[in-house]
Amino acid sequence: xxxxxxxxxxxxxxxxxxxxxxxxxISNHLYFYWYRQILGQKVEFLVSFYNNEISEKSEIFDDxxxxxxxxGSNFTLKIRSTxxxxxxxxxxxxxxxxxxxxxxxFGPGTRLTVT
Amino acid sequence: xxxxxxxxxxxxxxxxxxxxxNCTYSNSAFQYFMxxxxxxxxGPELLMYTYSSGNKEDxxxxxxxxxxxxxxxxFIRDSQPSDSATYLxxxxxxxxxGKLTFGQxxxxxxxx
Numbered sequence: 493x494x495x496x497x498x499x500x501x502x503x504x505x506x507x508x509x510x511x512x513x514x515x516x517x518i519s520n521h522l523y524f525y526w527y528r529q530i531l532g533q534k535v536e537f538l539v540s541f542y543n544n545e546i547s548e549k550s551e552i553f554d555d556x557x558x559x560x561x562x563x564g565s566n567f568t569l570k571i572r573s574t575x576x577x578x579x580x581x582x583x584x585x586x587x588x589x590x591x592x593x594x595x596x597x598f599g600p601g602t603r604l605t606v607t
Numbered sequence: 608x609x610x611x612x613x614x615x616x617x618x619x620x621x622x623x624x625x626x627x628x629n630c631t632y633s634n635s636a637f638q639y640f641m642x643x644x645x646x647x648x649x650g651p652e653l654l655m656y657t658y659s660s661g662n663k664e665d666x667x668x669x670x671x672x673x674x675x676x677x678x679x680x681x682f683i684r685d686s687q688p689s690d691s692a693t694y695l696x697x698x699x700x701x702x703x704x705g706k707l708t709f710g711q712x713x714x715x716x717x718x719x
Contacts, residue, residue: 496650523704523705525705525707527707535651535695535707535709536709537707537708540704540705540706542704547704547705548703548704548705550706583651587705592639593699593703593704593705594639594641594658594699594705594707595653595656596705596707598643598651598652598653600650601648601650603648
């Protein structure tokens with residue numbers, strides 16, 4: 493069964509460094525998303541992406557964040573200058589064109605630790 | 608008032624019990640209602656989705672939506688130890704394409 497994959501599984505970085513989190517969505521899906529989950533808190537929406545453009549973003553997704561689909565298979569989240577409060581699990585998700593966005597399939601997540 | 612509220616539990620039941628999980632919400636714009644299961648340190652796994660009000664059944668799982676009360680439920684029949692996980696409700700508005708708003712999650716343990 494096709495699934496969303498994410499790399500790395502765990503990333504440790506120092507405050508102020510740039511990180512890139514990578515995702516490979518399910519191959520025939522057209523909508524892509526990033527969410528984060530701070531330990532013990534809710535899963536929070538960051539951004540949705542379709543047709544090489546951001547469709548919607550949350551207040552969390554400020555100028556320090558960017559997303560890109562550099563080729564036909566990868567979807568990345570970049571954090572330019574990490575802060576301690578960026579420490580969280582970051583989940584990538586994708587959904588098929590037919591679903592209207594509610595049928596989202598999540599990857600296993602990348603645990604980001606900022607020291 | 609929080610957009611989506613979910614009792615975090617924890618909820619502990621014996622194997623074979625019927626489990627009832629619930630969420631309330633305040634945003635009338637929500638049209639799509641989903642239930643996800645999340646095992647420890649894993650990504651959320653989509654269990655069921657429902658559009659608007661009504662019931663939907665899938666095997667041992669039944670989802671109910673009551674939009675008039677802004678209340679959704681997930682029932683698990685004949686619960687199994689493998690059902691032990693955190694259950695997340697999630698919702699999406701009709702005009703918000705793909706932005707899911709999650710509840711806190713309910714931790715469920717089914718003991719043999």
